[in-house]
Amino acid sequence: MIRIVPKPTDTPDDNSTGAVIQELERAGAQYGVLDLGAIDPLDSGLENELIWVCGIRQDGHQFETLSVLALDNQVINTPESIVTCASKVMTSALLIQNGVRTPRTAYLRSETQANDFLSRHGKVVYKPLYGYDGNGIRLVTEPAELGPGPWYLQEYVKNDRDFRVFVLGGEAVGAITRVSDSLMHNIHQGGIGMPVTIDEEMRAIAEASASAIGIDYCGVDLLRDAEGYTVLEVNGTPNWHCMAAPIPKLLAAYLIEHERGMRA
Known part of the structure; x- marks a missing residue:
């Protein structure tokens, strides 16, 4: 059963x-x-x-x-895989360790180090360590906007959409793009989702992400920058809104x- x-x-x-x-x-x-x-x-x-x-x-x-x-x-x-996905720090660590492209990321308690990271990148995205559905994510451009630490920070990648690829048993089986005019494109935050074809670059990075985490199925969230796709996070209990698959x-x-x- x-x-x-x-x-x-x-x-x-x-x-x-x-x-x-x-x-x-x-x-x-x-x-x-x-x-x-x-x-x-x-x-x-x-x-x-x-x-x-x-x-x-x-x-x-x-x-x-x-x-x-x-x-x-x-x-x-x-x-173990659910806990890993719930922790943005562990997810980032495994992606980096396995050579999967992800935005430059830092997890810091030192205010000086956080200010230095912000100064290097100009704009950074603050994310709650255990957040979900895009809640609490915000753009930071000035040290005063950091708020209390510790801080999980990612470089800001300019975009108007993201992509979610559903990986099952190591294989990318469906994907959507989520479009919005705000920082977060999550459907729960007002993003509009529509199915997209999985291209080979998307497939490779999504499947590599799932392998790095060691998970049966997941939603891999991607952005596209000048060099290709980069992984924002891996969701261990994903929804599959708007997917054609x-x-x-x-x-x-x-x-x-x-x-x-x-x-x-």
């Missing part, structure tokens, strides 16, 4: 979990919904099950519960395949 941890931000009009459940039902797969807040992971009774995490709350309890469940079960995405069907098939593999 496939055990499903629903995305806590699902709504009737934007139900990522429900879209995949519909595809599981069409395929005749057995599934059950798992409430992480209603089980003791040290005495869960779950063993050799496939647990699909559509989304979790960013709190210690859910991370710890998943980590314990992963000892005796296969969890997709793994707790049938992501829920593909994801359901991926889960079914892995669950059957555990029984073989």
Whole structure:
């Protein structure tokens, strides 16, 4: 049976979990919904099950519960990869370590170092370390705008759109561009999404990003600059708004395949 941890931000009009459940039902797969807040992971009774995490709350309890469940079960995405994607610093570190293009980035507590980084780049983008949906992201042009540290800062790359590539099982299977007239192009921040064809450069950098993180599926967010694509971040519990590719069907098939593999 496939055990499903629903995305806590699902709504009737934007139900990522429900879209995949519909595809599981069409395929005749057995599934059950798992409430992480209603089980003791040290005495869960779950063993050799496939647990699909559509989304979790960013709190210690859910991370710890998943980590314990992963000892005796296969969890997709793994707790480690979800935690990595939740931390912009760790994501950046792994991208850099694996030679994946990403904007120049710094994580600083020293105000002097933060001011020097800002001075070198002229404009930088401040991002909350564990932010989501574009919340809290802002452009900084003066030291007084930095606010309290520590600071996760990226060089500003001029753009009017970004790209999200959905990678599943190491393969880029769908992509959109998100267009807006503001700094953030996230759909939750008012960006307009539309499907785009995955070109070979986009495919290569998105698949390399997923490999660097070590994740089953993800949304890789890209900008395009004078040298090509550069990776902003990797989302371990992504939505798939506006994609032409049938992501829920593909994801359901991926889960079914892995669950059957555990029984073989």
